[in-house]
Amino acid sequence: xxxxxxxxxxxxxxxxxxxxxxxxxxxxxxxxxxxxxxxxxxxxxxxxxxxxxxxxxxxxxxxxxxxxxxxxxxxxxxxxxxxxxxxxxxxxxxxxxxxxxxxxxxxxxxxxxxxxxxxxxx
Amino acid sequence: xxxxxxxxxxxxxxxxxxxxxxxxxxxxxxxxxxxxxxxxxxxxxxxxxxxxxxxxxxxxxxxxxxxxxxxxxxxxxxxxxxxxxxxxxxxxxxxxxxxxxxxxxxxxxxxxxxxxxxxxxxxxxxxxxxxxxxxxxxxxxxxxxxxxxxxxxxxxxxxxxxxxxxxxxxxxxxxxxxxxxxxxxxxxxxxxxxxxxxxxxxxxxxxxxxxxxxxxxxxxxxxxxxxxxxxxxxxxxxxxxxxxxxxxxxxxxxxxxxxxxxxxxxxxxxxxxxxxxxxxxxxxxxxxxxxxxxxxxxxxxxxxxxxxxxxxxxxxxxxxxxxxxxxxxxxxxxxxxxxxxxxxxxxxxxxxxxxxxxxxxxxxxxxxxxxxxxxxxxxxxxxxxxxxxxxxxxxxxxxxxxxxxxxxxxxxxxxxxxxxxxxxxxxxxxxxxxxxxxxxxxxxxxxxxxxxxxxxxxxxxxxxxxxxxxxxxxxxxxxxxxxxxxxxxxxxxxxxxxxxxxxxxxxxxxxxxxxxxxxxxxxxxxxxxxxxxxxxxxxxxxxxxxxxxxxxxxxxxxxxxxxxxxxxxxxxxxxxxxxxxxxxxx
Numbered sequence: 001x002x003x004x005x006x007x008x009x010x011x012x013x014x015x016x017x018x019x020x021x022x023x024x025x026x027x028x029x030x031x032x033x034x035x036x037x038x039x040x041x042x043x044x045x046x047x048x049x050x051x052x053x054x055x056x057x058x059x060x061x062x063x064x065x066x067x068x069x070x071x072x073x074x075x076x077x078x079x080x081x082x083x084x085x086x087x088x089x090x091x092x093x094x095x096x097x098x099x100x101x102x103x104x105x106x107x108x109x110x111x112x113x114x115x116x117x118x119x120x121x122x
Numbered sequence: 123x124x125x126x127x128x129x130x131x132x133x134x135x136x137x138x139x140x141x142x143x144x145x146x147x148x149x150x151x152x153x154x155x156x157x158x159x160x161x162x163x164x165x166x167x168x169x170x171x172x173x174x175x176x177x178x179x180x181x182x183x184x185x186x187x188x189x190x191x192x193x194x195x196x197x198x199x200x201x202x203x204x205x206x207x208x209x210x211x212x213x214x215x216x217x218x219x220x221x222x223x224x225x226x227x228x229x230x231x232x233x234x235x236x237x238x239x240x241x242x243x244x245x246x247x248x249x250x251x252x253x254x255x256x257x258x259x260x261x262x263x264x265x266x267x268x269x270x271x272x273x274x275x276x277x278x279x280x281x282x283x284x285x286x287x288x289x290x291x292x293x294x295x296x297x298x299x300x301x302x303x304x305x306x307x308x309x310x311x312x313x314x315x316x317x318x319x320x321x322x323x324x325x326x327x328x329x330x331x332x333x334x335x336x337x338x339x340x341x342x343x344x345x346x347x348x349x350x351x352x353x354x355x356x357x358x359x360x361x362x363x364x365x366x367x368x369x370x371x372x373x374x375x376x377x378x379x380x381x382x383x384x385x386x387x388x389x390x391x392x393x394x395x396x397x398x399x400x401x402x403x404x405x406x407x408x409x410x411x412x413x414x415x416x417x418x419x420x421x422x423x424x425x426x427x428x429x430x431x432x433x434x435x436x437x438x439x440x441x442x443x444x445x446x447x448x449x450x451x452x453x454x455x456x457x458x459x460x461x462x463x464x465x466x467x468x469x470x471x472x473x474x475x476x477x478x479x480x481x482x483x484x485x486x487x488x489x490x491x492x493x494x495x496x497x498x499x500x501x502x503x504x505x506x507x508x509x510x511x512x513x514x515x516x517x518x519x520x521x522x523x524x525x526x527x528x529x530x531x532x533x534x535x536x537x538x539x540x541x542x543x544x545x546x547x548x549x550x551x552x553x554x555x556x557x558x559x560x561x562x563x564x565x566x567x568x569x570x571x572x573x574x575x576x577x578x579x580x581x582x583x584x585x586x587x588x589x590x591x592x593x594x595x596x597x598x599x600x601x602x603x604x605x606x607x608x609x610x611x612x613x614x615x616x617x618x619x620x621x622x623x624x625x626x627x628x629x630x631x632x633x634x635x636x637x638x639x640x641x642x643x644x645x646x647x648x649x650x651x652x653x654x655x656x657x658x659x660x661x662x663x664x665x666x667x668x669x670x671x672x673x674x675x676x677x678x679x680x681x682x683x684x685x686x687x688x689x690x691x692x693x694x695x696x697x698x699x700x701x702x703x704x705x706x707x708x
Contacts (some may be wrong), residue, residue: 033155034162051157056152057194086155118246 005095009093012065019058021048023067025096026090030071033059033086057090067094130164133180140184143191179242189229196225227289231549235557241575242529249525253565254572257520261573261596261604262580267504268603269594271497275421276410278351279453285462285495286317286450286467287420289488296488299436300481302443303442303474304343304450307487310470313463317452318346319433322415329395335382339372339429340415346430349453350412357390357405364432370401370637375428376409401431411593419449419495423592443474449480451492464489496589515607515660519615520655526558527647529552554623558616559609566608570601618647671690 015023025031025039033055040048062068071087090098112118141153160183167179168551211690239246274280286307287296301319308317320342328336344360347353355376364371372394374383383389393400411421412428422428435441464487471487574596581594 033152034159037159037163051182051186052156052163053183053190056148056156057158057190060148060194119424 007065009097011103012097013104015097015101016058017048018050018054019062020098020101021050022055022058023090023094023101024063025090026068027095027098030087030089032088036088062087062094067097069093125388127167130168132162133164134161137183137187140187143187145191145195173285178240182237184437185233185236189233192229193226231553232560233552235560238557239560241695243528245525249522249561250565250568252518252521252525253561253608254568256511256515256569256611257604257608258564258569258572258576259514260508260607261570261600261670262576263508263511264603265573265577265596265600266580266584266594267508268597268599270588270590271501271504272599273590273593275411275493276352280492282315282351283454283492284314284454284456284463284489285492286452287419287488288446288471288482288485291484291486296490298446299448299450299487300443300446301440301448301489302478302481303471304448305435305441306470306474307450307452308345310473311452311463311466313455313458313466315455316345317348317450318349319343319448319450320413320415321433321448322345324416325397325429327394327396328393328398332382335427337378337427337429338416340413341431341433344630346451347407349451351410351453352407352410354405355408357403359405359428366434366436367430368434368436370396370399371404371432372396372401373405373407373430374403374405375412375422376381377425378427378429379406383657400444404505411590413449413451418587418589420587420589421496423590424639425592442530452489460489460491483638498589500589513658515611517655517658519611520651520658522558522561522612522615522653524651526554526616527622527651530554530619530623541685550623551620554620555613555616558612558620561616562608564614565612569608570604574606622647 005047021040021044022036025036025043028039031039033052036054037050037055053092059068064072067090068088073088109118113120134157138157141149141156144153163179163183164176168176171179250260275283277283286299286304288299289296304317307314311317320340323339323341325337325339327337329469342360344362344365347359354373356379357373359373360371363369374389378384379389383392386392389406390402392403394403395401407430408429410425411424414420414422414426415428433440439445452463454460467487467489471482471485474484475485524599577594577596584591584594
């Protein structure tokens, strides 16, 4: 069960890139720890390489802050799942935090475009 | 591949051990997952990147375990990647210390330095080995210097102890003195607290039930142990009345008591068979390095098996002026210098010269500090030796500087990017120094291990008669010296490359790999370093030549004792029988 800490998403910004990626991956569906690593690598075309050590520490913290929960049921669409693995699911609060971070990045990108620092959207 | 799966399983077991660094709660929650990720990751990396990739992966995992465990235990809010220092209550089992940010930065820098070295392990390995050689040689030689020269003697206020011997009026090396001179010195001096006399002889211990053993014994005056300031571990020392009439009492050394008599707690009062006769044990000495009775004036190693027996001043041979077989040891009064004592004693010997023309016609006395007599020329030779290995370390440092400089040029581009992104000068400098520091720690540890292993071989190469040779080993002082030497060496070597590396980037470096002016400057510095290394190596060769000669000189050094007098002592007969054969001994 997610712990409600009564906090606003804005208090937790900015997110480290790794954390944002974890939330982004889990937003697409539940995964176990190693699956998060693999999916992040796949989605980013190999540029985001999370490592198990920091990953589990971040998962632990995200669980404590209520952005994620652990799940007991196995999602139906995952192949080759292992019953003993723990799966993680993003909470509504976690989704709001990730969304807030995405908005922050979008604002930064817009300002960069205004200043001619970033290419216009193709 | 069977072999591969065995290695993988071993690595897994090692990783499981590494996971114990994490707090127990975290381990219970995520331990299995971490292990699984390690296992799956290992297989994947092996498939994609081969054994080299696997080695890199494993060292990353090891580093992660170390760092992340620390972060889980003590990392602040920033470490978790959520906001700028979360103000909420800390999670279960975690603390929030104030300096979390600084610790994180240091850890990050250390990890960057570590990873940078792993990318090119070849040069790093060479650097570590070079440093290990320099540091190891220094550690080994310093152990010798420490054990022989720096370590204080086992006696309280050993600086107050002087050795009194005889010497020819024309000069030359001192030689052993007589009992008659000793008695006059003891009675007539004004500069010494007390004086003791020591001679030597060899005897056979032949108790029934034990192996016969030949032991070197020491006949001493009753003041011997009190002058040195050593209390017996068991029993007592000799009394004044035992110095006459041939009392058959004996004191044992600690090594003899333990080695021959099995540390018998009732040894005091027990009878020993010395040269066929019964002698009674009255005391046992603690494990202290006491003066050696025969040969050069030096101190015994701690495992020396010795006995001490009383001198018999009733005997003309002992109390006379003709048998130059004894060494006298005195303790200076407070505030008296050895020179003052020398004048005092020489004055007394002047009187002996007049009254004993047969024995002391052209003789005077020689009074020197115990330390000087025992160590003598060895001091100079050992310091020269230490100087030579210090040169070796210098060469290693120059080597290391060259290496780090080359790497810093290679990574100029990487550093330009960092600097452009706002990395402070201080941080870049810290990175460079951290890398040097890590190499220093690794080289130092390796060098220390090598020195520890080679210590026995080194000691066996030292001259047999090197004073205090038996008690040379690596102790806390050597450890501290080695740690300091390796860190200083590494940081000194790494300072210049780190400073160069931290300099602001020039535009060409950010381009497509152009080296430009940075390359020229580095080239000059490199050439300068190569030249200096060559010069140092030449100096080292010359030094090595001098060293070999010093070593030979060490072996042949006459440390002050007259060998003729030593020979006399060797053929002298046991106390018990000197009464009848005294004339023959003369």
